[in-house]
Amino acid sequence: MSIKKYVTTALTALTLSATGAVSGGDGGHIHDTDFSFESPFGTYDQAQMQRGLQVYTEVCSSCHGLQYVPIRTLGDEGGPSMSAEAVREYATQFEAPDTGPDAELGDTRDAIPTDHFPMSNDPNAPDLSLMAKARAGYHGPYGLGLSQLINGMGGPEYILSILVGYTGEEKEEAGTLFYENTAFPGGWISMPPPLYGEDVDFEDGHSNELHHEAEDVSAFLMWAAEPKMMARKKAGFIGVLMLTVLSVLLYATNKRIWAPVKKRAKEEAANS
Structure with a gap:
């Protein structure tokens, strides 16, 4: 993947934050979470990656894309580590543009592992490929970055806090419905709650309460942004x-x- 694509994704995510779908960590309450990959010798939890992928696939992918993440990387060591057969089967649930002789017809085909995840279905839904790196959860004294030096950027924590920060209060302004969120700057966000708890059933029997679902998908999005x-x-x-x-x-x-x-x-x- 080229540096130009990475920069474009980050800038797109920052631009789309103005829509109220996602924003930086300033002004919101961010929960510090002890993820397995945070320490200098920490690693991604394979089971958590697979659960996070399931949450993304069954819930988040209806709006948000991962267009800069190749599907084949789901089989790489250190991530979900799916088998080659499982990756091929997983890819078939998506469609990719047909690049064959009749490509000008705009036909599609079943995706294959060498294809990337689809783009976002909603123009106001930012791509999540680099979202865990584009967001800063912690902020120390301006210009010093002391908190980030100790706690890290806090991108996964920011995503987690957004997902669990809905209070249930709503208001309408200028024809747009906003939802109160304790982690979002200003306290109100236009994205409705994507998770409610018990949205998916994990094969490993892990708890599917709201906090656990949010933690798993946040960890998966960190892997998507930093697979290596x-x-x-x-x-x-x-x-x-x-x-x-x-x-x-x-x-x-x-x-x-x-x-x-x-x-x-x-x-x-x-x-x-």
């Missing part, structure tokens, strides 16, 4: 380890090279 997070953590750890070993070797080499010089200097100083 575990690989980056591993590479970073190996890099730090190699630099540590190199530093020790350089220190020992320096001591060995300069030892005769320092010894001779001490003898000359003693004889003078």
